[in-house]
Amino acid sequence: MDSRYIRQTQLKDFGPKAQEKLANSKVLVVGLGGLGIPVLQYLNAMGVGTIGLMDQDAVELHNLQRQVLYTEKDLGRMKLEVVHEKLTHQNSQTQFVLHDSFLVKSNALEVIKDYDVVIDATDNFPTRYLINDACVVLNKPFIYGALHGFEGHVSVFNYKDGPTYRCLYPDMPGDEEVPNCNENGVLGVVPGIIGTLQALETVKVLAEIGDVLSGKLLVFDGLNHQFAKIAFKTKVENKAIKELQESYDISDCDIVPTIDPESFLSVRKKDGQYLLIDVRTTQEFEENHLEDAINVPLDQIDSCASVLEKKNTVYVICQSGKRSKLAVKKLQAGFHNVSFYHISGGMNKMTSLCP
Amino acid sequence: MDSRYIRQTQLKDFGPKAQEKLANSKVLVVGLGGLGIPVLQYLNAMGVGTIGLMDQDAVELHNLQRQVLYTEKDLGRMKLEVVHEKLTHQNSQTQFVLHDSFLVKSNALEVIKDYDVVIDATDNFPTRYLINDACVVLNKPFIYGALHGFEGHVSVFNYKDGPTYRCLYPDMPGDEEVPNCNENGVLGVVPGIIGTLQALETVKVLAEIGDVLSGKLLVFDGLNHQFAKIAFKTKVENKAIKELQESYDISDCDIVPTIDPESFLSVRKKDGQYLLIDVRTTQEFEENHLEDAINVPLDQIDSCASVLEKKNTVYVICQSGKRSKLAVKKLQAGFHNVSFYHISGGMNKMTSLCP
Amino acid sequence: MTILLFGITKDIVGSPTLSVPTSNISGKKVPNTVKELKTYLGKNYPELNKLSSLAVAVNNSYAEDDTIINSYDEIALIPPVSGG
Amino acid sequence: MTILLFGITKDIVGSPTLSVPTSNISGKKVPNTVKELKTYLGKNYPELNKLSSLAVAVNNSYAEDDTIINSYDEIALIPPVSGG
Numbered sequence: 022m023d024s025r026y027i028r029q030t031q032l033k034d035f036g037p038k039a040q041e042k043l044a045n046s047k048v049l050v051v052g053l054g055g056l057g058i059p060v061l062q063y064l065n066a067m068g069v070g071t072i073g074l075m076d077q078d079a080v081e082l083h084n085l086q087r088q089v090l091y092t093e094k095d096l097g098r099m100k101l102e103v104v105h106e107k108l109t110h111q112n113s114q115t116q117f118v119l120h121d122s123f124l125v126k127s128n129a130l131e132v133i134k135d136y137d138v139v140i141d142a143t144d145n146f147p148t149r150y151l152i153n154d155a156c157v158v159l160n161k162p163f164i165y166g167a168l169h170g171f172e173g174h175v176s177v178f179n180y181k182d183g184p185t186y187r188c189l190y191p192d193m194p195g196d197e198e199v200p201n202c203n204e205n206g207v208l209g210v211v212p213g214i215i216g217t218l219q220a221l222e223t224v225k226v227l228a229e230i231g232d233v234l235s236g237k238l239l240v241f242d243g244l245n246h247q248f249a250k251i252a253f254k255t256k257v258e259n260k261a262i263k264e265l266q267e268s269y270d271i272s273d274c275d276i277v278p279t280i281d282p283e284s285f286l287s288v289r290k291k292d293g294q295y296l297l298i299d300v301r302t303t304q305e306f307e308e309n310h311l312e313d314a315i316n317v318p319l320d321q322i323d324s325c326a327s328v329l330e331k332k333n334t335v336y337v338i339c340q341s342g343k344r345s346k347l348a349v350k351k352l353q354a355g356f357h358n359v360s361f362y363h364i365s366g367g368m369n370k371m372t373s374l375c376p
Numbered sequence: 377m378d379s380r381y382i383r384q385t386q387l388k389d390f391g392p393k394a395q396e397k398l399a400n401s402k403v404l405v406v407g408l409g410g411l412g413i414p415v416l417q418y419l420n421a422m423g424v425g426t427i428g429l430m431d432q433d434a435v436e437l438h439n440l441q442r443q444v445l446y447t448e449k450d451l452g453r454m455k456l457e458v459v460h461e462k463l464t465h466q467n468s469q470t471q472f473v474l475h476d477s478f479l480v481k482s483n484a485l486e487v488i489k490d491y492d493v494v495i496d497a498t499d500n501f502p503t504r505y506l507i508n509d510a511c512v513v514l515n516k517p518f519i520y521g522a523l524h525g526f527e528g529h530v531s532v533f534n535y536k537d538g539p540t541y542r543c544l545y546p547d548m549p550g551d552e553e554v555p556n557c558n559e560n561g562v563l564g565v566v567p568g569i570i571g572t573l574q575a576l577e578t579v580k581v582l583a584e585i586g587d588v589l590s591g592k593l594l595v596f597d598g599l600n601h602q603f604a605k606i607a608f609k610t611k612v613e614n615k616a617i618k619e620l621q622e623s624y625d626i627s628d629c630d631i632v633p634t635i636d637p638e639s640f641l642s643v644r645k646k647d648g649q650y651l652l653i654d655v656r657t658t659q660e661f662e663e664n665h666l667e668d669a670i671n672v673p674l675d676q677i678d679s680c681a682s683v684l685e686k687k688n689t690v691y692v693i694c695q696s697g698k699r700s701k702l703a704v705k706k707l708q709a710g711f712h713n714v715s716f717y718h719i720s721g722g723m724n725k726m727t728s729l730c731p
Numbered sequence: 732m733t734i735l736l737f738g739i740t741k742d743i744v745g746s747p748t749l750s751v752p753t754s755n756i757s758g759k760k761v762p763n764t765v766k767e768l769k770t771y772l773g774k775n776y777p778e779l780n781k782l783s784s785l786a787v788a789v790n791n792s793y794a795e796d797d798t799i800i801n802s803y804d805e806i807a808l809i810p811p812v813s814g815g
Numbered sequence: 816m817t818i819l820l821f822g823i824t825k826d827i828v829g830s831p832t833l834s835v836p837t838s839n840i841s842g843k844k845v846p847n848t849v850k851e852l853k854t855y856l857g858k859n860y861p862e863l864n865k866l867s868s869l870a871v872a873v874n875n876s877y878a879e880d881d882t883i884i885n886s887y888d889e890i891a892l893i894p895p896v897s898g899g
Contacts, residue, residue: 168814253793523898
């Protein structure tokens with residue numbers, strides 16, 4: 022055994038056997054953000070043999086406050102490329118598999134089937150439910166972590182006969198129920214705590230040591246250093262999933278006229294008669310926005326009649342494309358003479374086109 | 377306020393005010409190892425204005441399993457230099473102060489007095505007790521973290537009227553009571569968990585948010601995801617410390633003949649009539665050793681009469697110089713006709729001289 | 732009865748804990764099950780009604796709607812969180 | 816009485832918990848204080864006697880040598896740890 026890992030192989034409850042199990046393991050990390058970074062830094066350091074990386078975002082300035090692998094020089098670069106480069110320098114013995122896409126219904130089963138364990142390091146409900154269902158279909162455990170402000174969740178789902186994410190939260194919350202991380206914010210170090218706890222559970226699952234956090238949800242509140250552990254049971258119906266759902270996007274069934282950022286940019290050049298509404302919060306808007314955009318935060322969209330006067334075409338943008346879709350649905354209901362389009366991918370996509 | 381920190385400034389319980397407090401804060405991190413690295417990655421990411429770095433070790437191969445900032449290219453380089461370089465890339469707005477030394481009695485008060493908070497990220501009892509006493513003398517809070525295998529401790533000591541490290545453990549354990557991290561081993565990700573929890577408490581102290589972990593010791597056991605919180609009280613006598621102790625090295629009062637690595641190397645060239653005993657464990661010895669060393673682990677030192685035959689001079693080495701000193705004390709008691717020397721700084725120092 | 736609030740429920744109520752009366756001197760109905768508690772809370776904080784998925788823990792165990800609650804139970808509202 | 820063991824005490828005993836008899840049917844003295852518990856444990860595991868600094872927690876609070884212990888108390892041995 023490599024002397025590189027001596028500090029853990031000398032542990033009686035770990036030893037060279039557990040190290041070898043790590044070396045022979047294949048782990049997929051979905052999401053290279055706040056949770057994915059600490060998970061990867063430690064799994065790679067500890068000697069997990071094969072690591073799959075999956076993300077399609079670029080590094081942005083406001084990522085640096087919590088995504089500690091990225092430096093200022095990396096701004097604008099694809100996360101996948103940066104992470105691959107740095108982790109290779111950290112441990113040249115690791116095999117990396119790069120998945121240059123987001124996890125979606127059409128690729129989930131194909132991608133996940135090759136791995137022993139999946140790490141849920143995503144930042145949205147549709148992907149979490151997709152990971153859950155794909156892992157149940159394929160009979161793989163997955164290590165869940167999620168954040169909200171000063172708080173975080175950790176659990177190991179679908180581990181042997183143990184419960185799944187749907188045993189805790191049966192149905193995906195609607196778009197307006199629970200804010201996502203971008204809207205809500207997160208204290209920089211909290212993903213570090215939750216991500217390292219995810220990495221620990223991953224190692225325990227792979228190396229078959231200790232008690233795995235299965236059937237228990239760890240709820241951490243950083244403001245008062247509280248760790249609650251909630252026991253919950255397997256519901257058989259959730260273990261019986263045999264195929265993925267039709268759709269993992271709550272809004273997919275609604276018809277929302279959509280324009281992609283490239284098309285919007287070319288339309289914008291030709292036609293000055295449109296209105297562009299940015300429905301993000303004032304703070305987000307101040308951070309960056311397109312110069313012709315006016316800011317009407319989503320929660321004030323009902324009161325924007327005045328700006329719509331005499332406009333035939335209105336484009337709506339937000340950070341990721343989620344809130345703009347919601348806004349268009351609301352606007353359509355109120356203003357029947359105007360054509361509304363939501364810009365898919367939002368500012369995330371837009372800034373990668375024109376950084 | 378910089379949009380870089382928007383994800384935390386948008387939090388109601390943090391906001392631009394807390395961010396500004398971080399920016400105006402000065403933090404000293406003592407030790408750039410398993411705990412220091414995650415502490416630094418997150419404090420630097422989150423925008424702490426001034427960070428002091430203190431360490432005098434070089435990067436070694438067996439560090440990489442848990443000290444995730446270091447890459448294979450950094451092997452043999454001084455940690456202080458590597459950390460400074462990488463953290464500057466991560467956040468060019470941070471002011472770094474470099475302390476190219478270990479924390480010792482003669483520099484502790486002078487160094488610590490300029491900081492608001494000290495992070496104890498060391499790996500030995502003498503430095504922990506020194507940090508405690510210096511912080512009590514100077515009235516500074518310090519953020520304690522420590523490791524043992526799969527376990528870790530976190531607490532904030534000397535915070536306002538709160539208790540100190542000595543209120544929990546009044547006296548420094550003897551050399552033989554409790555093994556240090558090098559001897560005992562640590563699972564790679566555990567310092568990540570404990571270090572990020574230290575970083576969180578640091579932020580809470582600096583930004584004056586939430587409940588600080590003062591008067592409570594958090595004891596984490598990674599094998600069974602157990603978080604015990606033990607309440608303990610301030611003992612007035614421990615808050616009354618007005619000066620440092622005579623010595624923070626348990627063995628300082630004993631006369632142990634010492635040779636520094638440079639001198640040993642030159643003696644070794646001239647004289648072939650010596651014996652060199654390496655008292656580390658067999659595993660450590662296999663990892664690396666001087667070619668003329670024979671391995672007699674410390675716990676078997678009593679039974680090494682045979683190898684001492686007809687030797688006049690015996691040099692003893694270990695990893696850091698702690699066990700070799702102990703071994704010399706024991707050997708002196710048993711073999712009065714032999715001159716024993718312990719090699720100060722041990723293999724740590726030796727490998728930095730001839731990497 | 733003191734209820735611990737996490738995630739969005741803490742933001743909606745604006746506090747990490749919430750007191751619920753356990754005696755009915757006032758003549759009002761006191762919640763005896765998880766379902767009744769949810770209804771009670773929804774009346775006072777209508778935004779809580781929006782949450783289609785909300786885990787309720789009674790004494791650190793996941794509770795179903797028909798779980799009986801008593802004044803000495805430790806109750807926590809744990810909505811799903813999505814950040815990463 | 817079950818005692819949780821941390822750090823080097825877990826390594827010495829070779830297990831994360833340790834059972835201590837709480838009735839004296841055997842005629843042996845049963846530990847009633849933290850000090851007596853330490854003495855009892857030291858007899859069975861002499862290496863524990865080496866530990867000059869050892870925090871004992873009773874019901875999640877730091878206990879002094881004269882703290883009374885009962886069979887239903889939660890007791891933990893928490894020695895100092897030095898790694899970093």
